[in-house]
Each structure stands twice: as structure tokens, then as C-alpha cells.
Amino acid sequence: MLSPEDPLLTAVRNGDAKAVAALLQEEYGTTHARGPHVAAALRLAVDALDHRVLDALLKLADPDALDLDGNDADGRTLLLRAVDRGAHDIATALHFAGADPRVVDGEGRDALALARHRHTTGTGAGVYRRTVRDGNGDICREAVIGGQTVRDGHTAILTHLERCCGIVTPFAELLDRAMAEPEVDHPVWGAAVVAAAGRNGPALTSCWDAAAALRHHSDPLARYFGADVLRCINLCDESGEDEESPFDTPLVDLFLPWVEQEEDPRVMWPLTAGLADAMDPRAERPLPALTRYPDAQVRSWAVGGLQWQVQQANPDALAAVLACTRDADAQVREAACRALLRARADDPAPCDALAACLSDPEEAVRITAAVQLALRDDHRGDALLDALDGTVDRISPYYWPLHDVWRHRQDR
Template sequence: MAEAGLDERLVAAVRAGNAEEVRRLLEAGAAPDTADEDGLPLLCAAIAAYDAEVAEELAMGGADPNRLLPDGSTPLLRAIEGGSPAVVSATLAHDPGPRLRGPAGDRALAAARSWYERSRAATGERTRVPDDEFTYVDELVLDGRTVRAGHGAILTELEWGLGILTPVEELADRAVRYPDWEHVDWSSSVWVLASLRRSKETWTEVAALRRHPDPDHRRFAAHVLWSLTLLEDGKVPSYEAETSDLLARWATEETDARVLAAVLRAWSAEHDHPDMVATGLRYTGHPDAEVRAAVPDCVDGTPLAPEARAALLGLVRDADAGVRGAAGAVLGGHLDGSPDVRQALVRLARDPDEGVRWMAAERLSEGDDHAPEVADALAGLLDEEFQLVRIIAAYGLMRHDDPRTPDAYARIGPLEAGYEDDHRWCALGNWGWERRNGSAGTEE
């Protein structure tokens, strides 16, 4: 028997943005198409608030995205107009096929194309806002209302849901309007090509973009090729050998620094090529820091080649913090007790850049070099503002069985949200419990 007042409580939960409560009430029997005080289904309220989590719960619970509204629109059309790919995907319950059949799909696609052209032509101020955990989108004013300009990503995803194979170059054109890997238009085009449309034909068309006159199109192609490897699941072809050989040639030919950096990163991601170390070494003195920062992963190996080791020891002294951090991260994976590697990581633990110090703390704390200098470097990180660095430093001291561990543990302070499951915090918690209960021992 359903609880009394479920629908009224559902209205309140949607207004409050409480997705967990929305789910609970729907499971208890609340009607997913319950109307708000304005007579519109609650899905419209979640869409208007850009609340993708609540919209998803309502859609998964049975709310109809194609329900005809008094003004002739539907919740889905309102989501498309709003311009948030995350909200559109949530409104479709992350499964567009069943909800885009027939006239509803035709209307949705036409609306997405229309709004894409309008947002492209719009002038005026734009504000960057997050659209989901990993991507951002611009907000702008159209016809007196604020919308998000993610219509390119929406169009890309609707086309795929309707079985339309948009030409690769057209998807690239959409992506490079915002030449940033974290923009929704760029990330959606990459996702469709690298994850959903894997085929020899797609790979060939993406590979052909390396000859495109525009550097951003070439950088987009490198990102797709990189993502083919990262998203490989063993069920569909990854074209790993073809990609590695292509990137090997491309890395020696590319003249644009940003594209070259993207090519080197794509190549060093899970690829094993006999020319990779030599190619990486040729760029250790490149004038662009982004290129130099891509070198360490190219020259990494087991064992580490002598010339690669020498290059990394030079790069950890680079003027650019990103280069130092990248080189230190690779070099720290070979913390084998040799004084030169140890001294390099200890020096990076005192680096003026917070991110570099964080990297050094991780490498020193996880490594098997238990020299006194390493413990001293970790102890020097106990005053870091970022709590996770203090946790990492204390964990490293614990692994060294260092007498400063109790003080380090105390200096972590009250645990901030998000670190409860960190393996280093858990190990420290076990250490503290054993210490309080008189059981000596160190947890690795």
C-alpha cells in the first residue's frame, strides 16, 4: 500500500533538488508525471532548474519526456531548448532509442538543429558553467532567457540515438568551435567516434584529419585516437597497431606545438612502439612546455633506459611546473634506492608548486626507498594546506615506521568529506586503531 501524500512530498523533493528522496518516493508509488502548482509535470521543473540528477530519477521512474504540454512543447523539447546535454540525456533516461521513435524523434532533431544554429550565431557575453562532473558549457542569453550553448553536443547525441552517421569532419567542425577537451561539444564528438562508432571506416576518416590545415582539427583527431585506446573494452576493435604506427609517423612530422603534444600523449597511452623512446628524447629541449611535459610518458619503460633516465633527471629541473611534475611522476615510478632519483624526488617535495609537491608526496610515500632523506621530505609536507597531501605524507612516514608518525597522524586534523575510502587514510586508521589497542604493527 502506497504511503499517503506521496505526490505532494514528491513535489517538495523535486523543488529541493533531493534526487535520493525523489527515487525513494517513486519506488514507494508516487506518480512520476505528478504536476507542479503550475500544472506542468515535475520533469519540467527539474529541466528548468538544470537538475540532471532529479530529471534522471523522474525519467527512470517513468516520467514521459514526450508528454504534450499546453503550449505544444514537450519536456524533451524544453530540455533541448535549455541547451544542457546532461539534462537532455537525463530526460531520455540515458537511453534515447525508445524515446526518439517516430514524430517525437523528428521534432527533437529539428529543434536541436535549430537551436544549434541560433546559439552559434548568438553574440554577447558567455559564462562558463559545469554541465556535469567532467565537462563544461557556456551560458548565454537568447530571446531574453538564459540558456546553455551545448546544442552541438545535444545534436550529436540525438543523431547517434536516431541512427544517423554524421560525417566525421562535421563532428570535428562542431567540436573545434570550442577547442577545449572539456567542452561538451568537443567531448560528445569524441565519445561518439571513439566509443560508439568504432569501425575501420570511422578510424580511416579520423586518421585523415591529421592532414587538415587547421591545427584544432588535427588536435581533435589525436584526441579521438587517444580515446580509442582509453575506451577499449575488448568487445570492439581498437585498431591499436594501426594507431600506434600512425602516431609514430605523425609525431615526427607535426609542426604545431599543441597538436604535437596531443599526438605524443595519445601515442604514449597504452601503446608500445620501438621508436617511442627515441622520438620522445628528440623533444626534451622543445621550446614549448606542453610538448616537453608529454616527453616523460614517451620515454618511460621497464627497465628505464639510461638515456631516458638522464633526460628525466634534466626535466625535473625544468622552468615549467607542469614539466617538472610530469617528469617527477615517471621518475618516481623508478624510486629504486639510487641517490640521483631519490634526490630529485626529495627536491620536488620542496617545489614551489603545490601540484608538484603533491606528486612528490605520492611517489615518495608509495616507493620502496626508505632512506632517511625520504622520511624527512615527507615530514616536511605535514604543514601543507591540502589535507590529502598531509594524509599521504603521514602514510609514507607510517610505512617507514618513522617515530614522527603519531604527530603526523594528529596533524591531519578532522577528516574532510571525500577521503573516507582513500587507501592511505584507511591504512592510517588501522594503524591508529592498533596503536590505541596496544597492538604494534605497521599496515602497508
């Protein structure tokens, strides 16, 4: 019998992802990473709907010890448990980690069939209901049913699994699924957009036309869906590195007049993001002005799209990015710091602006500024980065930026 006092299980029960990561990475730590408690720890994380702990286990534990497709006493795998509880972030994390959606439960239902059943029947009446952010940052609602927390992500899970199983869900049905949820940050929106944009051949052309036709729809949610599908089709185009995407110019042709006429800030999110990602030079024109848009998400996308113009020493673009380092929104300030990386080395203004961000009230902005300074061989942020030495593990959002700094210093 597994001891409930095992340090790994205790850390999982406490929701302490940092402790879980430390145990799995300890110097002689193959015991925890490969030991008999790993599978039990994974089940505890799934039952707690704890995405951060789950992420640490999936990234750092020995894959053979995870037992992703093992059945519990009810005959259900971890994936089936996550599907049943409507936890889209947990279900997709398990699926991407290798959990087999074809394994069936005691009633003969695989993950797709169970998701379809719960999509059809709904979650039922719960003891209470609240809105939370899941591990992916998406909005979802929770209800307590029979002592268990159940989320309303079943339709998003169904849409994800349909696409992965090769089922082409009609565009109109994907649109209906998304628009049934008023919050565009709900996971069903992302799942429906990816399913629509992920088609091939003539089906993709039909999808493009259907999405473009939504530009003049009276409902802003429909316009949002159309714009986001178009953005994702262009973003995910698999043309060769030296080939121009066949969707890039048509997207800019559509988005330039659209962004001038659109009045709903939510629709402006994918419009701005699409222009920021486009290769057509015309897409850059509205971005400096959009860094002053009232909505912070729009400003963040716009400033992120100015990196190339900053690198080319465009004075309007550089002025816009420098101003955004003082924006009221931390996400915008962080994006501005990243956009300054390739600014001209002979201009002191970018490094001075980054140095000013070292005292920002938000940690993410401070660290991003310090990273960019280090990559520009400016040492003013070194003390902040050195203080992080030994405290950042592989599940930290700072792990890879700090790795870039280390590699840059090694290459000098």
C-alpha cells in the same frame, strides 16, 4: 499538490548538493529516496542546470522514483529540456542515467532531431552572455533568452547523440565542428574526439590516418584534434588484457618526434597524455623532462605517467615526482602524490614528501597525500583522514579514496 516546503525540494532550490545527499541517505531515509518529491526535485535540478544536485539525485534516489521519461506541461522530457537549453553536462548525465532519447516532444522531435534543430538555428540573441564551467569542468557560454539560461552546447549534444544512435559523422565534419570553437575545453571538442575515435573496423583505420595527417597542419587547433583522436583510439582500444594494442607502437612512433617539435602548449596536452598512457616503454623517455614543462597541464600528465617508473625505482623518475610535490600548481602536486603510492617501501623519501604535503594549502592535495600515506602503512596522515569520518558522502570526490583506505586497513 507537492509542498514547496518539503526538505528535499528546499535543498534542491538552494543548490545544496550535500543536503540533498544527506536526505537521500539518512538512516531511515527511504522516504526521501523513494518518495513523491524525487521527480519534482529532479526537474528543479535540471531547470537550474545544477549538475552537482542532479548528480546526487541520479546516484542516490530510487531509479523508479526519478521518472526520467515523464513529460512536463509542454510535452517535453527532462532530456529534451536539457537538449533545448544546450546543457551538455545535464543532457549527457540524464542520457547515461537511462533517459530515452527516442521520446518525442509535442512537435514530434526526439532528442537527436531537437539537437540538430538547435545546432542549425543557434541560440539567438540573449540578454547577456558569459563564460562558465559546466558540471564536467568544460567551458561553455550562457545567454539569457526569454528569462531562461541557455548554453551553447547544442553541437556537442548533437555529436554525442549521433554517435549513440549509430550515425557515423564524417571525420572532416567533426573536425569542422570542433575548430569552430576556439576553446579546446568546450564540450564540443570532447564529443567530436570521442565520436571520431569510437569507430570500428576499416572506418577506424581511416580515422587514424586522417588524424595522423593533421600533425603537420598549420593550425594548432587541427593538430590538437589529430593528437587527441590518436590518443583516444589507443586508450579505448578493446584488445584483450594480455594482447598488445595494435595502435600503441604506432602512436609512440608518431608522438615521440612530434612532442620534440611541437610549440603550442595546448597540443602538448594530448601528446603528453598519450605518451603517459602508452604501454610501449619508449614512451616513458620524455616524461621526466616534461614534468618541468612551462604548462601545468602538461606537467600534470607527465608526472601521472611516471608511476610505473617510480615503482621500478628509476632514480630520474622518482626525483622528478618528488620535485613535483613542491610544484607551484596544485593539480601537479596532487598528481605527484598519487604517483608515489608504489614507490619502494625501503626508501623514506616518498613518505617524507607525502607527509610534507599534509600542510599543503589545497585540501585536495592534503587528502590525497594522507590517503597515499595510509595505503603505504604510514600513519602520519591518519588524523587528517579520521577528521573526515562521517563527513564524506557518496558524491564527494574523496569517497572512493577513503573507501580504499578503509578496505586496506580491513585487509591488514
